[in-house]
Amino acid sequence: MKRLPGKNVSTLTLEGVVRKRARRGALEKVLLGTLVTGGLLTVAMAAPKVLSLVKNEHLDMILPSDPRQRLHETASRLKRKGLVEFRYENGRKRMCITDKGKDFLEAELSRIKSIVKPKRWDRRWRIVIFDIPEKRKAQRDHIRYLVRHLGFLRLQHSVWVYPYDCEEVIALLKSNLCIGTNLLYLIADAVEYDRPLRKHFGLPLD
Structure with a gap:
């Protein structure tokens, strides 16, 4: 070289x-x-x-x-x-x-509204948590719409879960909406009582 x-x-x-x-x-x-x-x-x-x-x-x-x-x-x-x-x-x-x-x-926002699902699940959960103040309710509702559209399932208030890698998509969403640390992306090896989640996403139950 x-x-x-x-x-x-x-x-x-x-x-x-x-x-x-x-x-x-x-x-x-x-x-x-x-x-x-x-x-x-x-x-x-x-x-x-x-x-x-x-x-x-x-x-x-x-x-x-x-x-x-x-x-x-x-x-x-x-x-x-x-x-x-x-x-x-x-x-x-x-x-x-x-x-x-x-x-x-x-x-760009339209482009991120689809995530390529791998053939096999890596048995890890992707969790999105966002905390948007009431004065930005419209933005909060828009984020809720986007994560639901991406396929996330609501776990608790402003806590959403998804089984596949979507870090790049979430990073793009954060930069496009300028929300920084108001939205966090986590990867968890296990979620307690996840059997209903597995059923919802059509994942192996064992």
Whole structure:
């Protein structure tokens, strides 16, 4: 293998490149989602919320020492794609999501509404827990609709269970809706009294 100047070949794996691109795309979705909920914002105004969500979604490893630089780059990339536009208000440049950007997020949400089921269950449970305040009731109801649509079964209030891997789908949902730690994804090797759950999902009862 030819060694590239200034690079350690061991770090130049295809998987690494794919992961970096995936995180970059997720960062774009987080910023778009922030604009949907926050309206007309400067990068500086959007930064605290975006960076908090980035940390929660483990995307911070793609950010440089000055994360706002990455956010400026992300905003510029979104503008080139036509997903955001810049406007001047009171002498300050602000960005807002375009109709194309809203359509893009809506398409992403539609894409996550299906999970590929493996041929064999790995006997582990995926649990989603969310705690959305009453003042965001509409968002809470929307999340409830989405997890039900994905096939989750309600275990307790705001606690939903599913037998198959859906971590990527839930991460995408979290970034698109900008809910961060308000929604947690857990993997459990066992759930007490899970026989009714197994019956519901058509899983082996032994």
